[in-house]
Amino acid sequence: MNFSIILSKEVVAKNTVTLKFSFDKRVYAGQFAMVWTPGKGEIPISFSHTGDPKGITIKNYGDMSAPIVALNAGERIFFRGPYGNSFTKPKDGDYLLIGGGSGIASLAPMISKNAHGIISARSMEDLFFLDKFEKSKVIATTDDGSFGIKGNALDALRTLDLEKFQNIYVCGPEKMMKGIYDYIKPKNIAAEFSLERPMKCAIGICDSCSVNGIQICKTGPVFGMDSLRDFTEFGTTRLMLSGKRVNI
Ligand SMILES: Cc1cc2nc3c(=O)[nH]c(=O)nc-3n(C[C@H](O)[C@H](O)[C@H](O)COP(=O)(O)OP(=O)(O)OC[C@H]3O[C@@H](n4cnc5c(N)ncnc54)[C@H](O)[C@@H]3O)c2cc1C
Ligand code: FES
Structure with a gap:
């Protein structure tokens, strides 16, 4: 299990936030992390930002996502990963x-x-x-x-x-x-x-x-x-x- 300090939090839509944090592993588009909340458990969340810093964008759907959406800059985010395969890199062209x-x-x-x-x-x-x-x-x-x-x-x-x-x-x-x-x-x-x-x-x-x-x-x-x-x-x-x- 890794943890990082949340560097920034941005509300991007209703009940939906982007949390950015440092994480020095390489991550590819389509991969996800298992994000853990003490006393609640883990849910899979994709990396919406794969550069530096990394980021996730998460909507509050219910019990497991709500405490992650409630995290603030300066607090710790616990996760493991990255997991899964990735999308193939787009070729030249649209x-x-x-x-x-x-x-x-x-x-x-x-x-x-x-x-x-x-x-x-x-x-x-x-x-x-x-x-x-x-x-x-x-x-x-x-x-x-x-x-x-x-x-x-x-x-x-x-x-x-x-x-x-x-x-x-x-x-x-x-x-x-x-x-x-x-x-x-x-x-x-x-x-x-x-x-x-x-x-x-x-x-x-x-x-x-x-x-x-x-x-x-x-x-x-x-x-x-x-x-x-x-x-x-x-x-x-x-x-x-x-x-x-x-x-x-
Ligand atoms: C590989 C992977 C990547 C994911 N990436 C993201 C991500 O980047 N951002 C993100 O916000 N979520 C993502 N999810 C979904 C996320 O894991 C779920 O939102 C989470 O499981 C919801 O848990 P909960 O306990 O908060 O809600 P629950 O209690 O499980 O659900 C509450 C209600 O919301 C509905 N619901 C739950 N999830 C969704 C959904 N995704 N779409 C529509 N309705 C839903 C349920 O059917 C239920 O009615 C991803 C899931 C997987 C498998
Ligand atoms: S989540 Fe356990 S086998 Fe895929």
Whole structure:
């Protein structure tokens, strides 16, 4: 377990903060840390900043994320990692990042002048990192229509000519990712998806993150189109941390 002193805290959206801290290990876009709160436990959180300092961007969803969101500059953050594989480095040319909810956090290290973006959220106050893209290259969608296109990431994707992108990178709620996967599958376009399944150990022991027998924490969380083809559980069912299987 590592700990670092939080250097800065920025509120980036409703109930969502970026915490920056020093950490001298190399981290790649798509990798995550297990962030620990004493007396509560650990949750997986992606590195939204992989340079120096490192950073995470986390939304307060509930019991485990709330105490991390409440941390302040000067306090200690406990974590282990980095874990998981990473997105492939974008080649020269344009590419597309699609982030739903807090999913844009794991894609953020890949935002550059060649990056186009679709960022989807429930409402305007939940959107973040739009300002990291060139204004003409990013589309926002909100479920309630309070900002950008009223609808979801797939509605925005349908308005774009996908031929111009070298690669598409996606992270967000699994139902959204499945919809995007089904849409681009017949178009034969390279795409990678980061699967955010509940995790306990992150080192291949507990099996809580398994999808069709593949441990997401070790083999993923990033998978290409070919791997996802074999995942019948992708976008359909998942294990809760209790071990109960539920529909997505
Ligand atoms: C590899 C990986 C990387 C992740 N990276 C990030 C990250 O960078 N930033 C971040 O904020 N979260 C990230 N998550 C999700 C994070 O681990 C969850 O937010 C966390 O497990 C929520 O725990 P909780 O106990 O606070 O909420 P819970 O008590 O587990 O959930 C409370 C409610 O919120 C819902 N909920 C929980 N998580 C999400 C979610 N991600 N999207 C929509 N609804 C949700 C639950 O279904 C439930 O209804 C990542 C998950 C994985 C597996
Ligand atoms: S989280 Fe334990 S095996 Fe993946």
